[in-house]
Amino acid sequence: xxxxxxxxxxxxxxxxxxxxxxxxxxxxxxxxxxxxxxxxxxxxxxxxxxxxxxxxxxxxxxxxxxxxxxxxxxxxxxxxxxxxxxxxxxxxxxxxxxxxxxxxxxxxxxxxxxxxxxxxxxxxxxxxxxxxxxxxxxxxxxxxxxxxxxxxxxxxxxxxxxxxxxxxxxxxxxxxxxxxxxxxxxxxxxxxxxxxxxxxxxxxxxxxxxxxxxxxxxxxxxxxxxxxxxxxxxxxxxxxxxxxxxxxxxxxxxxxxxxxxxxxxxxxxxxxxxxxxxxxxxxxxxxxxxxxxxxxxxxxxxxxxxxxxxxxxxxxxxxxxxxxxxxxxxxxxxxxxxxxxxxxxxxxxxxxxxxxxxxxxxxxxxxxxxxxxxxxxxxxxxxxxxx
Numbered sequence: 201x202x203x204x205x206x207x208x209x210x211x212x213x214x215x216x217x218x219x220x221x222x223x224x225x226x227x228x229x230x231x232x233x234x235x236x237x238x239x240x241x242x243x244x245x246x247x248x249x250x251x252x253x254x255x256x257x258x259x260x261x262x263x264x265x266x267x268x269x270x271x272x273x274x275x276x277x278x279x280x281x282x283x284x285x286x287x288x289x290x291x292x293x294x295x296x297x298x299x300x301x302x303x304x305x306x307x308x309x310x311x312x313x314x315x316x317x318x319x320x321x322x323x324x325x326x327x328x329x330x331x332x333x334x335x336x337x338x339x340x341x342x343x344x345x346x347x348x349x350x351x352x353x354x355x356x357x358x359x360x361x362x363x364x365x366x367x368x369x370x371x372x373x374x375x376x377x378x379x380x381x382x383x384x385x386x387x388x389x390x391x392x393x394x395x396x397x398x399x400x401x402x403x404x405x406x407x408x409x410x411x412x413x414x415x416x417x418x419x420x421x422x423x424x425x426x427x428x429x430x431x432x433x434x435x436x437x438x439x440x441x442x443x444x445x446x447x448x449x450x451x452x453x454x455x456x457x458x459x460x461x462x463x464x465x466x467x468x469x470x471x472x473x474x475x476x477x478x479x480x481x482x483x484x485x486x487x488x489x490x491x492x493x494x495x496x497x498x499x500x501x502x503x504x505x506x507x508x509x510x511x512x513x514x515x516x517x518x519x520x521x522x523x524x525x526x527x528x529x530x531x532x533x534x535x536x537x538x539x540x541x542x543x544x545x546x547x548x549x550x551x552x553x554x555x556x557x558x559x560x561x562x563x564x565x566x567x568x569x570x571x572x573x574x575x576x577x578x579x580x581x582x583x584x585x586x587x
Contacts, residue, residue: 203523208577210525211387214462214568215451222450234414234443241449244456245382245397249372254403257410258395258449262361262383264442265396266294268409269379270329272400273355275300279328283359284314285533285553287333291359292533300328302543304533306550310486312336312500315552316344323348329355334363334373336529337389337495338488342368342376349377357381364389365463367493374399384448389462389497390455392448413442465567466496469574473499473563476578480585481507483559498529501581502559508585512559515584522580525564532557 226237243253259265275281277299283291285304295302305318312335319330330349332340340358349356356377360366364382366373374380384395400406411418416439477484483502488494503512510518512528519526532553534545547554563577 203521205523205576207523208525208564208569208573210527210562210564212564212566212568213386213391213455214458214566216454216458218454218457219451222454223447226446226450229446232447233445235446237446237449237453238444241392241444241452241456242397244453246399248456248459249375249380249399251375251399255400255406257398257400257406257413258444259398259409259413259442260396260444260448261290261394261442262359262381262385262396263290263294264413264440265381265383265398266291266331266357266359267297267440268412268442269357269381269398269400270294270298270300270331271412272405272409273329273357273378275328275355278326280324280326281329281331281357282319282322282327283331284333284335285550286312286335286530286556287359287533288361288530289533289536290361291331291333292539295331301326303327304545304550304553306552307335307556309552309556311338311341311489312556313338313340314345316341316348319345320348323352323354327352327354329357331357331359333359333361334366334495335498336485336500337362337366337497338485339363339366339368339373339492339494342371346376355379361385361388362497363495365459365493365495369491373495379405384452384455389466389495390452390459392444392452392455395444395448395452408437412437412439415439415441462567463496466565467494469565469567469569470494470496470499472574473578477501477581480582481509482581482585496565498527499563499565500529501561501563502556503561504559509587510584512561515561518584519561519580522576522584524577524580527562528557528560529562530557530560 246253246256279300358377358380360374361383363373380399382397384392416437417433505511534547
């Protein structure tokens with residue numbers, strides 16, 4: 201008998217009336233592009249991260265943030281950038297867009313974050329930067345990575361797409377490196393629909409990033425067309441079209457205002473899952489390490505067919521049949537044909553990432569979920585595993 205219950209969309213965001221009203225106000229204002237709400241969102245995000253507003257730049261995606269951070273780091277052709285094979289393709293693609301060569305270092309099998317020991321063996325005279333990803337919201341070992349950066353004179357660019365609330369030993373993710381790059385995609389912990397942010401150590405880097413994000417022009421649209429009068433612009437570099445709009449920022453302002461309340465709800469859901477699945481023949485995420493703060497962006501199960509009695513893909517199909525949206529975060533980068541053809545990579549070269557990528561399933565973890573939704577998800581997982 202077909203399940204006729206509503207489909208639970210994976211990663212559906214919690215949108216409240218405040219966001220709707222703010223977007224309506226933007227539409228009524230006539231200022232839809234990059235303007236005062238983008239500036240307000242930048243300042244609010246900087247305050248949340250304990251930084252000055254001059255150290256952040258809002259852009260249209262985390263992919264754009266990574267690309268611009270790499271360029272501002274001086275990364276280019278002939279350089280190598282070390283990153284993780286367990287990430288979304290955007291991390292590697294941004295390195296390629298900068299003209300550099302990505303080098304993969306395997307992940308720790310427990311944390312699923314890049315292994316500093318593997319990074320150390322991957323460093324060559326051509327290495328320019330290390331680009332760690334705080335996977336699922338769990339902080340990377342920033343002590344070890346920072347030591348490698350200092351010893352070898354490298355740039356450090358943090359991919360914080362999953363890690364807005366993440367902390368490591370009392371310090372916020374994105375503030376360890378030369379740059380921190382954040383995502384506000386629709387499934388993230390703070391959403392603007394599409395959007396990203398760059399956090400930098402110095403104002404000069406942010407000024408260049410803002411210029412590169414809007415065609416390489418010396419003045420952005422707000423300053424050119426504002427009520428202070430028309431301002432001439434000059435193109436000083438060949439830039440990109442990476443700017444955030446006020447419509448996006450209008451959503452982000454209220455999302456960011458509720459970030460801590462939403463974090464508490466996701467923490468509650470995480471713990472309910474951990475308790476419910478503890479005795480099942482599947483792999484649950486490790487608990488957060490001491491003196492860290494997990495962002496609880498993803499809740500990932502590992503489905504080992506030899507233990508669970510069904511394959512990961514069979515589990516995905518079974519959950520979908522239960523009308524529950526699930527995700528795969530991620531197939532390892534070397535599984536994808538493009539990178540195999542371009543670099544000759546094979547998944548077996550990074551065995552931890554390969555195994556995780558072939559077994560992982562992400563369950564819904566949105567603060568939008570009601571208690572009844574969570575019970576339904578838990579019941580479905582138990583039924584799928586026990587048949």
